[in-house]
Amino acid sequence: MATLALEGIRKSFGPVEVLHGIDLDVADGEMIVMVGASGCGKSTLLRLVAGLEVPTEGRILIGGRDVTALEPAERDIAMVFQNYALYPHMTVFGNMAYGLKIRGLPRAEIARRVQEAADLLGIGALLDRRPRQLSGGQRQRVAMGRAIVREPKLFLFDEPLSNLDAKLRVQMRAEIRRLQRRLGVTSLFVTHDQTEAMTLGDRLVVMNAGRAAQVATPMQVWSRPADVFVAGFIGSPAMNFLDATLTHGGTAATLRAGPVLPFADGRRAGPEGMGLVLGIRPEHVLAAAPGEAGEWEAAVTVVVELAEPLGSETVLHGRLPDGEELTARLPAAEVPALGGAAQVSLALRLPAAALHVFEASGGRRLDPVA
Amino acid sequence: MPEAPAPAPAAASRRSRPPRDWNPIHRVSWRTHLWLLLGVAVFCLPVWITLVGSTHDASTIGRGDVPLLPGAQGPENYRVAWLEGGGRFRTTPAWLMLRNSIVMAVLIAAGKIAISLLSAFAVVFFRFPGRMLAFWMIFVTLMLPVEVRIIPTFQVMVSLGLVNTMAGLTIPLIASATATLLFRQFFLTIPDELVEAAKLDGAGPLRFLRDVVLPLSRTNIAALFVILFLYGWNQYLWPLLVVNDQSLQTVVLGLARMIGNGDSQNEWNTIMATAVLSLLPPVAVVVLMQRWFVRGLTETEK
Numbered sequence A: 001m002a003t004l005a006l007e008g009i010r011k012s013f014g015p016v017e018v019l020h021g022i023d024l025d026v027a028d029g030e031m032i033v034m035v036g037a038s039g040c041g042k043s044t045l046l047r048l049v050a051g052l053e054v055p056t057e058g059r060i061l062i063g064g065r066d067v068t069a070l071e072p073a074e075r076d077i078a079m080v081f082q083n084y085a086l087y088p089h090m091t092v093f094g095n096m097a098y099g100l101k102i103r104g105l106p107r108a109e110i111a112r113r114v115q116e117a118a119d120l121l122g123i124g125a126l127l128d129r130r131p132r133q134l135s136g137g138q139r140q141r142v143a144m145g146r147a148i149v150r151e152p153k154l155f156l157f158d159e160p161l162s163n164l165d166a167k168l169r170v171q172m173r174a175e176i177r178r179l180q181r182r183l184g185v186t187s188l189f190v191t192h193d194q195t196e197a198m199t200l201g202d203r204l205v206v207m208n209a210g211r212a213a214q215v216a217t218p219m220q221v222w223s224r225p226a227d228v229f230v231a232g233f234i235g236s237p238a239m240n241f242l243d244a245t246l247t248h249g250g251t252a253a254t255l256r257a258g259p260v261l262p263f264a265d266g267r268r269a270g271p272e273g274m275g276l277v278l279g280i281r282p283e284h285v286l287a288a289a290p291g292e293a294g295e296w297e298a299a300v301t302v303v304v305e306l307a308e309p310l311g312s313e314t315v316l317h318g319r320l321p322d323g324e325e326l327t328a329r330l331p332a333a334e335v336p337a338l339g340g341a342a343q344v345s346l347a348l349r350l351p352a353a354a355l356h357v358f359e360a361s362g363g364r365r366l367d368p369v370a
Numbered sequence B: 001m002p003e004a005p006a007p008a009p010a011a012a013s014r015r016s017r018p019p020r021d022w023n024p025i026h027r028v029s030w031r032t033h034l035w036l037l038l039g040v041a042v043f044c045l046p047v048w049i050t051l052v053g054s055t056h057d058a059s060t061i062g063r064g065d066v067p068l069l070p071g072a073q074g075p076e077n078y079r080v081a082w083l084e085g086g087g088r089f090r091t092t093p094a095w096l097m098l099r100n101s102i103v104m105a106v107l108i109a110a111g112k113i114a115i116s117l118l119s120a121f122a123v124v125f126f127r128f129p130g131r132m133l134a135f136w137m138i139f140v141t142l143m144l145p146v147e148v149r150i151i152p153t154f155q156v157m158v159s160l161g162l163v164n165t166m167a168g169l170t171i172p173l174i175a176s177a178t179a180t181l182l183f184r185q186f187f188l189t190i191p192d193e194l195v196e197a198a199k200l201d202g203a204g205p206l207r208f209l210r211d212v213v214l215p216l217s218r219t220n221i222a223a224l225f226v227i228l229f230l231y232g233w234n235q236y237l238w239p240l241l242v243v244n245d246q247s248l249q250t251v252v253l254g255l256a257r258m259i260g261n262g263d264s265q266n267e268w269n270t271i272m273a274t275a276v277l278s279l280l281p282p283v284a285v286v287v288l289m290q291r292w293f294v295r296g297l298t299e300t301e302k
């Protein structure tokens, strides 16, 4: 168990820089989830921590000790790979014991640790089997077991659940979380799945093209995304983005589609007419009440292009008069009957309180001036 | 439907041919079996004739008869072949030639496998300057078998004083890359993650070789051993050149030497007995190793 610190980590493969300076402090026992689109450098970062790659620049400290120049085996870490990477010719016991054997632990100690880990994971009965005689979920557990028996300072997970079917994935997700809490081992978990990220992490690192776009708790990432990328990446269906300009002395935004929306949380600094992007999550869009829109709302009308009923709710994909797309997630009861060839127009309300304000240039979140 | 348009009946009949009144499987299998039996005969007859020949006395075969039934001289022929050798000069006894051949073939097979395995291991799992150059240089040796470089190789063996030694017999044959390419292709299929998992487990390169690569290569090694053993066993030109000491005679060469140039009668009975004996080790290797790699192939582990 230990802290982990990354200081200005850069990594290039040949002329291509993949990581552009990552800083991160991980507390003892914390579970950090790195989430981002495929190819944004998550695995590379994990492999740098593991010592399987050498950073081009920057330092890695585990428990305060600079390990940047150390071999993987000297870093006291354990890693769970996406394809599990079990030794195909060894039994489950052999797989879990191999690392301990190399370290020269006494036989009895090895047997004890393996048995303990196997019981913890519910694979005690499988110790004599070979990996190919196991199901995907069982292999996953063996891979976890191999990490656990090492009693490392740091667990590294590289998309360990992505080869499992949906149901098993949910189950293993909960189990990994329980185990990590119970063992209290500092962990880095890489995934491209936002649900996994939200449910597993104490904190998330949302990665965008080799940069950490935001490092925060799941709820902060969801409620106060740092920029347009994070806002669009976390949440399903994805957040709506509408073009707007800063008006009324910084106290309101005028949508390109027409309506004016006052800021519920305060004035924004910036020149009149500055370009903005307003974000609003589909679940925050409301069906229009009969009558006028309230003071802290903007009324818009969309032409419905697609309705996806989910049972209790319906996701509507519509288009504003100026051509922008707007998705709304409404209770099924509030959605009028749609059908036939005729285009259906629907009045919706955008509540000011649910608004996220971003600068149009750069996409940074624009917070109210205090 | 008598008035149907012309193409229709054709199409219909193609689709609904009357069921065949004979079972195609029986007919095919009858023919197949005939061919197979013929093939078996073609392959077995020479072996049978050799076997039968080794049980008659020298004069029976010398007369030009080709007996098809075993005679009574078997035990005596095999005793002579095994202990004394045959041919005009009472050459090397079969037990010694067989021993030489087995030692040579095993050394060549094992040596080639060891060298190929290590060089493929280096080329696949390590990054060092000139790695691809090294690989291509190894690869080029494939185009230079002993037969091609026989004069310079002989020269080298003479300078090293290795003529008429087992080392001189085997080393030049070991030094080519037959199996490097095969091992390289196989190693490339070992997932990177497996290598990395071993690194994280603290396994150094040699440990990884011993604990992971070798066990995974088991079936490849078994298959290659068979092929390379036969390659070594059947060597003719190089042993002919580098060995003339009777005590290092190999059985393939010895057999050829037993047969004279026509000045006198060949002792076909002893020659055939030696030939039969010379078949046994390769057959044994194939049979034993086959078990090994068939088992390995049926329970694939990757």
Ligand SMILES: Nc1ncnc2c1ncn2[C@@H]1O[C@H](COP(=O)(O)OP(=O)(O)O)[C@@H](O)[C@H]1O
Pocket (backbone or CB within 6 Å): A013, A018, A036, A037, A038, A039, A040, A041, A042, A043, A044, A045
């Ligand atoms: N060994 C390598 N050599 C060259 N490029 C690499 C190497 N490893 C990763 N990359 C590149 O780095 C980028 C990030 O890869 P990766 O970290 O695997 O992404 P992620 O895990 O987020 O999907 C990709 O564009 C990939 O092509």
Ligand SMILES: [Mg+2]
Pocket (backbone or CB within 6 Å): A042, A043, A044, A159
């Ligand atoms: Mg990845």
